[in-house]
Amino acid sequence: xxILGISAFFHDSAAALVVDGEVVAAAQEERFSRLKHDADLxxxxxRFCLEQAGISIADVDHVVFYEKPLRKFERILTxxxxxxxxxxxxxxxSFATWLGKRLxxxxxxxxxxxxxxxxxxxxxxxxxxxASAFLCSPFDRAAIFTVDGVGESATTSIxxxxxxxxGSQIELIEELHFPHSIGLLYSALTAYLGFEVNEGEYKVMGxxxxxxxxxxxxxxxxxxxxxxxxxxxxxxYFRFHxxxxxxxxxxxxxxxxxxxxxxxxxxxxxxxxxDQRFADIAASLQELTERYLxxxxxxxxxxTGERNLCLxxxxxxxxxxxxxxxxxxxxxxxxxxxAAGDAGGxxxxxxxxxxxxxxxxxxxxxxxxxxxxAYAEDEIARFLSECGVKFRLFGDRDRVNDExxxxxxxxQVGGWFQGRFEWGPRxxxxxxxxxxxxxxxxxxxxxxxxxxxxxxxxxxxxxxxxEAGRWFELPDGQPDALTPFMCSVVPVKQEARAQLPAVxxxxxxxxxxxxxxxxxxxxxxxxxxxxxxxGVGVLLNTSLNLKDEPLCASPAEALGxxxxxxxxxxxxxxxxxxxxxx
Amino acid sequence: MTATLHGLxxxxxxxxxxxxxxREAKIAAKLEGFAATEAGSALDMLKAAELAHDPKLRRxxxxxxLDEARHAQLFRAQARAIAAxxxxxxxxxxxxxxxxxxxxxxxxxxxxxxxxxxxxxxGELQFRALRAHFRGRPELATLFEQIAKEERFHVSYSQKLxxxxxxxxxxxxxxxxxFQVRFDRAREAWLxxxxxxxxxxxxxxxxxxxxxxxxxxxxxxRALDPTAIGWKRRESxxxxxxxxxxxx
Ligand SMILES: [Fe+2]
Ligand SMILES: [Fe+2]
Ligand SMILES: [Fe+2]
Numbered sequence: 067x068x069i070l071g072i073s074a075f076f077h078d079s080a081a082a083l084v085v086d087g088e089v090v091a092a093a094q095e096e097r098f099s100r101l102k103h104d105a106d107l108x109x110x111x112x113r114f115c116l117e118q119a120g121i122s123i124a125d126v127d128h129v130v131f132y133e134k135p136l137r138k139f140e141r142i143l144t145x146x147x148x149x150x151x152x153x154x155x156x157x158x159x160s161f162a163t164w165l166g167k168r169l170x171x172x173x174x175x176x177x178x179x180x181x182x183x184x185x186x187x188x189x190x191x192x193x194x195x196x197a198s199a200f201l202c203s204p205f206d207r208a209a210i211f212t213v214d215g216v217g218e219s220a221t222t223s224i225x226x227x228x229x230x231x232x233g234s235q236i237e238l239i240e241e242l243h244f245p246h247s248i249g250l251l252y253s254a255l256t257a258y259l260g261f262e263v264n265e266g267e268y269k270v271m272g273x274x275x276x277x278x279x280x281x282x283x284x285x286x287x288x289x290x291x292x293x294x295x296x297x298x299x300x301x302x303y304f305r306f307h308x309x310x311x312x313x314x315x316x317x318x319x320x321x322x323x324x325x326x327x328x329x330x331x332x333x334x335x336x337x338x339x340x341d342q343r344f345a346d347i348a349a350s351l352q353e354l355t356e357r358y359l360x361x362x363x364x365x366x367x368x369x370t371g372e373r374n375l376c377l378x379x380x381x382x383x384x385x386x387x388x389x390x391x392x393x394x395x396x397x398x399x400x401x402x403x404x405a406a407g408d409a410g411g412x413x414x415x416x417x418x419x420x421x422x423x424x425x426x427x428x429x430x431x432x433x434x435x436x437x438x439x440a441y442a443e444d445e446i447a448r449f450l451s452e453c454g455v456k457f458r459l460f461g462d463r464d465r466v467n468d469e470x471x472x473x474x475x476x477x478q479v480g481g482w483f484q485g486r487f488e489w490g491p492r493x494x495x496x497x498x499x500x501x502x503x504x505x506x507x508x509x510x511x512x513x514x515x516x517x518x519x520x521x522x523x524x525x526x527x528x529x530x531x532x533e534a535g536r537w538f539e540l541p542d543g544q545p546d547a548l549t550p551f552m553c554s555v556v557p558v559k560q561e562a563r564a565q566l567p568a569v570x571x572x573x574x575x576x577x578x579x580x581x582x583x584x585x586x587x588x589x590x591x592x593x594x595x596x597x598x599x600x601g602v603g604v605l606l607n608t609s610l611n612l613k614d615e616p617l618c619a620s621p622a623e624a625l626g627x628x629x630x631x632x633x634x635x636x637x638x639x640x641x642x643x644x645x646x647x648x
Numbered sequence: 649m650t651a652t653l654h655g656l657x658x659x660x661x662x663x664x665x666x667x668x669x670x671r672e673a674k675i676a677a678k679l680e681g682f683a684a685t686e687a688g689s690a691l692d693m694l695k696a697a698e699l700a701h702d703p704k705l706r707r708x709x710x711x712x713x714l715d716e717a718r719h720a721q722l723f724r725a726q727a728r729a730i731a732a733x734x735x736x737x738x739x740x741x742x743x744x745x746x747x748x749x750x751x752x753x754x755x756x757x758x759x760x761x762x763x764x765x766x767x768x769x770x771g772e773l774q775f776r777a778l779r780a781h782f783r784g785r786p787e788l789a790t791l792f793e794q795i796a797k798e799e800r801f802h803v804s805y806s807q808k809l810x811x812x813x814x815x816x817x818x819x820x821x822x823x824x825x826x827f828q829v830r831f832d833r834a835r836e837a838w839l840x841x842x843x844x845x846x847x848x849x850x851x852x853x854x855x856x857x858x859x860x861x862x863x864x865x866x867x868x869x870r871a872l873d874p875t876a877i878g879w880k881r882r883e884s885x886x887x888x889x890x891x892x893x894x895x896x
Binding site for chain 2: 146
C-alpha cells in the first residue's frame, strides 16, 4: 500500500510517503523551494518522496490531501456573512483566491502532481494532525488533542485513538470552532509584539522568560477559559477574521498599550519600560497558554480515561507548555510528533489513509526524524573541489568526530551536515550548527555573527541520552518521548547551569534534545567524541541556516551558509572545510 | 546600435528616478524589493551551481550566487535603516520573500546564461543610474556603486561564455537563446500588466458583489447561525473511502 500525503495552501506545505505503514520519506516544500514556510503545492517535495522510494506517482494507491477544502470555504463564507460589512477589506482578496484557484483544487492537484482524480482522497485538518501524532506515537491507545490557529472550522479538538491488529481508529469526541482559538490569540499577540506570525512565535517564547505574567487580569478580558476548558475570545480586540493583514484592533492597544513596531529595538534584560512591558505581555501570554493547555489535558483525560496523550497542531510546538503538560498534567506519557504544525498534516493524512481507512496494522513508532534527502560523499567531494573549495577528506567517521570535537572544544563554531535532513522545524543533528555549550561567548557569537538573530533567543543543547539526567531535570530522570525531537523545555540542573552557560536560558531552562545511540548514531558519535575530550556529553545545537532562510537541504546550500557567515568550519559527511585551516 | 539603446535606457532611468524614488518610505520599500530580487537570483545561481556539469561553470555560478546573496543582505540592511529612521515599519513581514524560478532547469544552459547576461546588464545599468541619482546621499551612492561593480563582473563572465560558444560554432544557438529570453521578458511584462488589470477588475467586481448581494444573506445567516462558542460534537470523521473522496 503506497500512500502519498500532501499538506498545502496554508502555512508550511509538505509531502510524506508511507509504504505499507512505514514512513519512507517526508519533507517540507521550503527545503526545496528555499522559500521559508512555503505554502504552495509541494510539487518538489512530492517528487523527492517518490524518488526516494523509486516509484512514480502512477504507482501510488492514494494521494491524500490533509483537509477538506470545501468545508474550509464554507467557514470563510459564513465568517464574511457574519462580519458584514466589516469584512469588506478581506472579502475581495480571499474570494479572488478561492474562486480563481482553491475551489478547483482537485484539478490543480491532479495537474501539478500528475495524479488522477481516482487517486485523490481528502482527510480533515485536525484529523490529519491527530493521526500524525497518534499513529507515530509509541502508544496503542491514547487521548489526542490538536490545537492550532484554525483548520476547516475547528480550532481545538479532542480525539481518542486506538490500534490493534486490524487497524486503527481515531474517534472525534468534541471540538471548538473558529474564531475561538488559542492559536489565533497567540498569533495576534505575536503580531502585536512586532514579530511575524507563524515565525515569531518562538521569539515570543524566548521573550517570555524575561518577563513576569503580570497582565493576567487584562488577558482575562481578551479571553475566558471556562471550567470545561472551552475558550472564548472577546472579538472586540481582534480582527484576524475580517482583515487581510492586521490581526488585532485598536482596542487591544488601549488595553495593553501601543503595539511594538517590527523594526523597533528590543533590549533584554529590559532597558526601557517598553522592553519590560513587551516581555511581561509575552510572559502573560505564555502563562495563559500553559494554563489553558493544562485544563484541556484534564478535560481530555476525563472524556477518554486514557493513560497517555498525543498532542499536535501548531500550538504543540510550544515546548514550554509541553513540558508542563508532561510534568503536571494527568497523563502518564506525552508524545508530540516533530512536525507538529501544518507540515505534519501531510504525514498524518498518509498514515490515516493507511491505518484507519485501509486498516493496516501499525509498524514501528517514529523513532527519528531523518526522513529528508541525503547526498553521497563522492558527490559532495566533487562539488567542493569543482567550486574551488579546499577541504580535508577523512577516511573514517571516528577520525572526523575526534577532529570536530577538538575544534568545538577549542571554541570554534561549525556546521554539521550528515545524512538525510530533518522532518519538522528543528535541527536534530543532520543539518546543525554546533558549538561548545561551556563557552559563555558562544551564545552571542552564534546569535550575532552567524544566525543574525535576536540576542534574547536561547540555543538548545543536544545531550547524550545516557547522560541527560546528569545535566537536566527530566520528568522521570531520563529521556521520554519528547526529548529526542526537542519538543520540551526542561530545567537545567542547578549545579549544571554554570557549566552550560551557552544553552541555559535566562530562566534556567533549556529546550533539550536527547541523542540516542540507536536512532541517531552519527550525531551520537560526535557528542560522544566531545564527551571523551571534555567530560561533557552536551553540544549547543541550532539549525544550519541563516536568518530568514529554511534549513539547508543540499551541500551547495550548506556551503553558501558557511561562506556567508562567521562559521569556522563545515563538515559535510566526512569532508571538513575550514575558514582558517591551522 | 545596442550602445545607443543602452544610453537611451540609462537616461530614461535617470529621468524616472526622481519620480520613483521620492519618499523615504518608498525608497525603503524599493530597496526591500531589490533585496528580494537579489535573493531570488542567489537561489537560482546556487541551483545552477548544483546542477551544472562543467567545473568551471560550477565555480562561476557559485561565486555569482554568493555575490547576489550579499547584495540581498546589503539592500535589506539599507532598507531597514531607512525605514527605521523614517519611523516607518517596512511591512509586517520580517522575511525576504525571494522566489527561485528554477531557471537553470527550465531554460537549459545556453538560454540560462543568455538570461543571466541580459538580466545582469540591465541590473548594472539600473544601479549605475541610481548611483548617479543618489550622488547627494553617500550611503546609497556607495551601495549602488559597489553592487554595480559586481554586476559588471556578472555581465562580463556571462558575455564571455556566450562569445566562447559563438566561436565554438554555436552562434545560431546563442542568437536564438538571446531572442527567446528577450521575447519571454516582453511576454511576461505583457502578461503582468494584464494580470494587474485583471486583479483590479476582479477586486472591484467582488467588492460590488459584496455590497449588493451579501447583505441579505448576512441577515439570514445571523438569524440562523448558532453561536460558535463552546464545545461541539459531531459524527466521528468517517472512515469510508467514499466519504474520503469528497472535498466536503
Ligand atoms: Fe493546523
Ligand atoms: Fe546583484
Ligand atoms: Fe548580479
